[in-house]
Amino acid sequence: MRTTFNSSFMNSAADLARTAEDLARRQAEVSSGRRITKPSDDPSASSGSVHEHGEMAALDRYAQTADTATARLSIVDSVLSDMLDQLTSAKTTILSARGTNVTATQRAALADQLSGLRDAIFADYGTSFNGNYLFSGQAAKTAPYTKNPNGTTSAYAGTATTMAVDVDRNTAVTVSVNGEGLARGTDSVDIFAALDQAITDIRAGNAAGMADAGSAVERAFGRATSAQTAIGTSINAVEIHQGRVADLRRASEGRADGLEKVNLAEAITRMSQADTAYRAALGAIGTTGRKTLMDYL
Amino acid sequence: DDIGVALTSLSSLVNISTIARAGGGVDVTYGNGHPLVLDANVYSLDVSSGPPNFFARLQSAGTDVTSEMTGGSIAGLLQTRDVLMPGYADQLDTLAYTVATQVNAVHQSGYDMHGATGAAFFTPLASAAGAASAISISAGIAADPSTIAAGATATPGDNGVARQLANLRDARVMTGGTATFLDSWGTFVYQVGADSRAASDEHGSRAEIVSQMELMREQVSGVSLDEEAANMMKFQRAYEANARFFQVIDSTLEALLSLGR
Numbered sequence: 001m002r003t004t005f006n007s008s009f010m011n012s013a014a015d016l017a018r019t020a021e022d023l024a025r026r027q028a029e030v031s032s033g034r035r036i037t038k039p040s041d042d043p044s045a046s047s048g049s050v051h052e053h054g055e056m057a058a059l060d061r062y063a064q065t066a067d068t069a070t071a072r073l074s075i076v077d078s079v080l081s082d083m084l085d086q087l088t089s090a091k092t093t094i095l096s097a098r099g100t101n102v103t104a105t106q107r108a109a110l111a112d113q114l115s116g117l118r119d120a121i122f123a124d125y126g127t128s129f130n131g132n133y134l135f136s137g138q139a140a141k142t143a144p145y146t147k148n149p150n151g152t153t154s155a156y157a158g159t160a161t162t163m164a165v166d167v168d169r170n171t172a173v174t175v176s177v178n179g180e181g182l183a184r185g186t187d188s189v190d191i192f193a194a195l196d197q198a199i200t201d202i203r204a205g206n207a208a209g210m211a212d213a214g215s216a217v218e219r220a221f222g223r224a225t226s227a228q229t230a231i232g233t234s235i236n237a238v239e240i241h242q243g244r245v246a247d248l249r250r251a252s253e254g255r256a257d258g259l260e261k262v263n264l265a266e267a268i269t270r271m272s273q274a275d276t277a278y279r280a281a282l283g284a285i286g287t288t289g290r291k292t293l294m295d296y297l
Numbered sequence: 298d299d300i301g302v303a304l305t306s307l308s309s310l311v312n313i314s315t316i317a318r319a320g321g322g323v324d325v326t327y328g329n330g331h332p333l334v335l336d337a338n339v340y341s342l343d344v345s346s347g348p349p350n351f352f353a354r355l356q357s358a359g360t361d362v363t364s365e366m367t368g369g370s371i372a373g374l375l376q377t378r379d380v381l382m383p384g385y386a387d388q389l390d391t392l393a394y395t396v397a398t399q400v401n402a403v404h405q406s407g408y409d410m411h412g413a414t415g416a417a418f419f420t421p422l423a424s425a426a427g428a429a430s431a432i433s434i435s436a437g438i439a440a441d442p443s444t445i446a447a448g449a450t451a452t453p454g455d456n457g458v459a460r461q462l463a464n465l466r467d468a469r470v471m472t473g474g475t476a477t478f479l480d481s482w483g484t485f486v487y488q489v490g491a492d493s494r495a496a497s498d499e500h501g502s503r504a505e506i507v508s509q510m511e512l513m514r515e516q517v518s519g520v521s522l523d524e525e526a527a528n529m530m531k532f533q534r535a536y537e538a539n540a541r542f543f544q545v546i547d548s549t550l551e552a553l554l555s556l557g558r
Binding site: 006007011039040041042043044046048054061132137138139142159161163164165166169172176 | 410448450452453454455456460463464466467479480482483484486487488489490491493494497508511512515516519520521522
């Protein structure tokens with residue numbers, strides 16, 4: 001086989017280019033920490049990476065929704081606790097007014113006290129979060145109850161349907177309350193009307209009326225307790241799903257890193273090998289370039 | 298020589314065929330025998346464009362020869378322009394059209410915060426053709442985001458349709474109801490990457506073949522300095538030997554002539 005200067009040069013140049021390209025690729029891997037910069041680097045891994053990033057985006061959305069849901073439900077829970085305290089005080093006030101030795105002056109004072117408790121409960125129902133009422137069902141922009149000019153409370157202005165959000169795939173939690181279901185339930189009048197009547201009955205010394213009012217407040221207390229239990233269950237459910245979503249997120253991120261990123265120790269080793277090969281190619285060119293018969297003549 | 302260099306350069310552009318002439322020149326044709334060089338005559342390869350897409354077309358003496366380009370970089374560009382890119386565009390168009398259609402269908406079933414029924418979220422597309430470049434949020438929605446129909450009922454605060462739109466992410470509405478939007482996109486990314494990788498690998502293997510053939514040609518026609526130096530030494534010694542022969546003859550004749558005096 002004839003070995004010409006050009007053929008030796010062409011072989012050497014091709015080898016040098018190949019080793020230089022390999023070295024440049026290994027250097028880019030080490031400096032960027034990534035093994036995929038375009039789909040053709042690894043089509044299968046690129047496709048997998050697309051899926052993982054899509055999954056992470058979905059999980060991030062669920063996580064944000066869960067955080068918001070937790071904040072709302074915590075407020076509802078807190079309001080219900082306050083509402084229960086007000087209802088407990090209302091029961092005590094009504095019982096106190098039913099005493100046989102209660103004077104008219106004392107009944108008037110108790111009536112004023114019950115009036116204050118009624119107003120506190122009314123304020124609880126008007127609680128909002130980021131401009132959205134929490135006790136209006138889906139009618140987030142509508143106050144559940146308002147005050148009539150004569151001081152009485154209006155009819156419920158919200159909806160019976162509540163608002164739900166997704167905190168995980170196929171998992172929704174309710175983040176608002178049907179205010180009428182809480183305030184009235186199956187009673188003929190809501191708690192505000194019942195308390196208004198109780199105030200009137202206390203001032204008038206109407207024992208039967210006060211007894212009815214006590215029962216109404218007791219039923220309202222039961223409804224609030226049930227609602228708080230349900231809210232607590234929802235808060236627990238959200239926490240459980242937050243943990244699950246976080247675990248899924250970590251797993252997805254791990255898979256994406258496995259597809260996209262290099263093992264640095266392995267990449268540095270390969271870069272070192274490529275550098276050695278490149279230097280060897282340079283050395284080989286330098287050596288063969290000198291070996292001609294002319295040099296020996 | 299110059300002809301070889303020119304032919305090498307030309308062959309990298311188009312699939313040519315050559316016939317050596319007795320006088321030392323080369324006749325060059327391309328495609329289905331269209332002439333480029335015949336004897337002393339040169340024939341041009343023209344470029345024109347026209348409807349429907351005004352893409353460049355190759356012509357020889359008024360005949361469209363674009364489809365006859367089966368080799369060289371021109372054929373590669375035509376393959377990319379006329380086969381690969383339209384295929385990719387079709388996939389993108391299908392994805393965009395399906396996204397717009399599915400979102401609009403859900404959105405139009407809902408109510409905005411004013412209680413009005415939802416209009417199209419994306420500007421309605423007549424067909425998948427060109428959908429990827431044409432997809433856009435409808436003018437009404439863009440001008441007034443409060444007209445986004447997020448509710449399943451007219452109650453402000455109802456988020457039923459918003460949840461349905463979010464669930465489209467996992468809906469299998471692509472590829473005959475077997476794939477999600479993300480699946481379709483992932484498949485597209487894979488295909489582009491695989492096609493690019495295959496083209497790169499093919500280029501590498503072809504380049505290696507060309508390199509080997511160039512090496513073989515070089516072995517036959519190339520200059521080996523060692524070989525030339527050895528031949529030079531051989532001929533130099535032969536010359537010296539001949540010169541020495543004449544020297545001996547001259548000396549012998551001189552000696553003979555000196556004997557006769």
